[in-house]
Amino acid sequence: MDLILQLLANGISNGSQYALLGIGFGLIFGTTGIVHFAYGPVFAASAYVMWWLIAALGLPFLVAVMLGMAFAAGFGVLSYLVIYEPLVERGSPSFVVLVASLGLFIVIANSLAIVFGTDAKTLPDFSYGIYFLGDVVVTGVQIAQVLVFVAVALTLSAFLKYGTWGSAIRAVTDNVDMARIVGIDTRKVAIVVFAIGSVISAIAAANLLVREGASTHVGFFAVFYAFIAVVVGGVGSIRGAAIGGLLLGLVESTGMWKLPTEWQSTIAFLVLFVVMLWRPTGLLRGN
Amino acid sequence: MSRRIFLASVLATGVTGLVLPAYAQQPDVYRIGAILSMSGSAPHYGTVMSRGALIAIDEINASGGVDGTKLELVIEDHKSGNTQAAVAGMNRLITVAQSPAVMSSFSGPTVAIAPISKEKEVFVINGGGVSLRMIGVSPYMFHNRSLATDLAAAAVHRAQARGYKRIAQIAGKSEFGDSVIAASYEVAKKLGLEIVAAEQFATDATNIDTQVAKLRAARPEVILNWPTTPQAGLVVKRVREMGMSQPVISMEWTGEDTKVAGIANSNGVEVATDYFSPTTDNAMGQRFYNEYKQRHGEDPDFYAANYYEGVQVIAELIRRAKLKGGDYWNGARLTEALWEDPSFASVYGGMMSFQKNGVALKRVAILEVTDGQLKLKEFMAARTE
Numbered sequence: 252m253d254l255i256l257q258l259l260a261n262g263i264s265n266g267s268q269y270a271l272l273g274i275g276f277g278l279i280f281g282t283t284g285i286v287h288f289a290y291g292p293v294f295a296a297s298a299y300v301m302w303w304l305i306a307a308l309g310l311p312f313l314v315a316v317m318l319g320m321a322f323a324a325g326f327g328v329l330s331y332l333v334i335y336e337p338l339v340e341r342g343s344p345s346f347v348v349l350v351a352s353l354g355l356f357i358v359i360a361n362s363l364a365i366v367f368g369t370d371a372k373t374l375p376d377f378s379y380g381i382y383f384l385g386d387v388v389v390t391g392v393q394i395a396q397v398l399v400f401v402a403v404a405l406t407l408s409a410f411l412k413y414g415t416w417g418s419a420i421r422a423v424t425d426n427v428d429m430a431r432i433v434g435i436d437t438r439k440v441a442i443v444v445f446a447i448g449s450v451i452s453a454i455a456a457a458n459l460l461v462r463e464g465a466s467t468h469v470g471f472f473a474v475f476y477a478f479i480a481v482v483v484g485g486v487g488s489i490r491g492a493a494i495g496g497l498l499l500g501l502v503e504s505t506g507m508w509k510l511p512t513e514w515q516s517t518i519a520f521l522v523l524f525v526v527m528l529w530r531p532t533g534l535l536r537g538n
Numbered sequence: 539m540s541r542r543i544f545l546a547s548v549l550a551t552g553v554t555g556l557v558l559p560a561y562a563q564q565p566d567v568y569r570i571g572a573i574l575s576m577s578g579s580a581p582h583y584g585t586v587m588s589r590g591a592l593i594a595i596d597e598i599n600a601s602g603g604v605d606g607t608k609l610e611l612v613i614e615d616h617k618s619g620n621t622q623a624a625v626a627g628m629n630r631l632i633t634v635a636q637s638p639a640v641m642s643s644f645s646g647p648t649v650a651i652a653p654i655s656k657e658k659e660v661f662v663i664n665g666g667g668v669s670l671r672m673i674g675v676s677p678y679m680f681h682n683r684s685l686a687t688d689l690a691a692a693a694v695h696r697a698q699a700r701g702y703k704r705i706a707q708i709a710g711k712s713e714f715g716d717s718v719i720a721a722s723y724e725v726a727k728k729l730g731l732e733i734v735a736a737e738q739f740a741t742d743a744t745n746i747d748t749q750v751a752k753l754r755a756a757r758p759e760v761i762l763n764w765p766t767t768p769q770a771g772l773v774v775k776r777v778r779e780m781g782m783s784q785p786v787i788s789m790e791w792t793g794e795d796t797k798v799a800g801i802a803n804s805n806g807v808e809v810a811t812d813y814f815s816p817t818t819d820n821a822m823g824q825r826f827y828n829e830y831k832q833r834h835g836e837d838p839d840f841y842a843a844n845y846y847e848g849v850q851v852i853a854e855l856i857r858r859a860k861l862k863g864g865d866y867w868n869g870a871r872l873t874e875a876l877w878e879d880p881s882f883a884s885v886y887g888g889m890m891s892f893q894k895n896g897v898a899l900k901r902v903a904i905l906e907v908t909d910g911q912l913k914l915k916e917f918m919a920a921r922t923e
Contacts, residue, residue, distance in 0.1 A: 253755060254751060254752065254755035257751045257754070257755070258748060258751055261747040261748060261751055264747075265745060265747065361577070364577065364581070369577070369581035369582065369585065370582060370768075370794050370797075371768045371794055371797065371798055373797050373798055375797070375800065375801075381779060381780075381781060383781070388754075388779070388780045388781050390779055459744070463744045463745075463772060463775075463798070464797075464798055466579065466744070466768070467577075467581075468578060468579045468742050469744060471742075472742075472743075472744065472745075503748070504747065504748050504751075507748045507752065511737075511738070512737045512738060512739060512748055512749045512752060513711045513737075513738040513739070515739065515740070515743075515748060515749075516711075516740045516743070
């Protein structure tokens, strides 16, 4: 019984991180239709920048996180303006944009290794407490991960529902042509979603930096889990991406209760296949 | 000679040249290949291994090379264990660099290139991989690193010596991880110890909460920590975060593991591993240590030492084979020279000797991490059970 409770606690925590990544990635994908694989390296680069601000410049953690978020926003917008927008304007097929995204992924990931070196970057002496709920152990970082996800999800939800830009984003997500007809500047909307989505990835990167440290290959897992969360939840549905991420975390963790843990990486694909076969448009019937 | 015979000879020569690697009988430079982990999740190994190899290359070239011919190192990247990249790299080393002597690393890539080594008669020396599946595939493949069985035996014996009976183990899902877990089961069974949990994770995973939760639920007395850097440190960090105070015996530990785990969590971790430490009666080791320290500002680990040693072995084999004359710059002649005298000066001190299975016998050290530093506790005699 203790084991399944521990796995459940871990699953909720990990699922929160996947959900956070999912809503950022999903916002970009659902609004612009661009499979932004470079979302992963932007996530990784944000972690490296935050680490550098703390380790090299001695900045306080929260200040470094704010600056990391600003960096991610700028980096994300730049990737749209320099790589994706020119291709979209020329009417390039979606697979061309996908290949460009993969190319950007490789360039950024390797650049990080060249600039920062290949060793893991950690925050020494960063303590966050350990709490026991009966026999279940929960760390301060795990609790923070869940709370941060809830805060970001609620904030984003409110923004999309009540904000002017939020309405514009929802309109473009629903029907980009109609949105243009009614006078919405879809280019500006794309820039805004790339900025917001990248900021969300930076918040997730801060979680990672505190938990495990940054390394050059973390970007792959970030975009991998984000992509699965979005597809499982339904493209175009932020709520779906959140549910997809949480579900992924829970299944990945509790699914190992009786299975050998070497199957853990496979379980994510199994979840994806089952959902795609059962509900191809995702759990919440996204676009 | 008739025109027909002449044309047939030319044709035969051409076909032979296309089929067999065209190693020059007396090359301008001896190109030694190396297939290392230069990128991906574990580039630390490629960095230190290449450093060790390059120090040996530079040292030999500074004294005029091997009988006047310089050495050159050609590095290919297997991207932290990608076997396809390793095979592609091996093929490039054979066809482009035309190197009949290659240093390999990691178990998976070494296993993957073993059939090529056999088919193309390429001399391979592995200083990093530990899988038993590397043994017996190619007659031209050798190893100057302790095997998984050696390390597992040392760690399990150590656990027994400390009075523990319930063992949990954790490893990456890889050729190496599978080997060491299987070897531990065998040794534990012979010693009457119980493996209460054996968990594995993807080799580049950063989230191992599930695995550690299952280790904890098994309530072991000791944990055998088989991952390599930096996941060895990640395991210790997670284990301690989950309130587990059981002793940990790792297979390796570097400064990066201490960084990831934190100094407090690292203290007391024991490491059963090959161990390089220069002593005053080991001129070769001292030379290597001083040069490495001067170039890189840090102490070399045994991986760096193994690849320094690997280059020295290849250079010595070239000398021996060349003395006998003929077409000597090929894997078959280098292997023949090795078996004529399998003893070589070792960077660890004294001489090392290759056994019939191609593995150089080395003793395993038990070290303890104290304030981020590895301190030698004792050596364990080399054994496989």
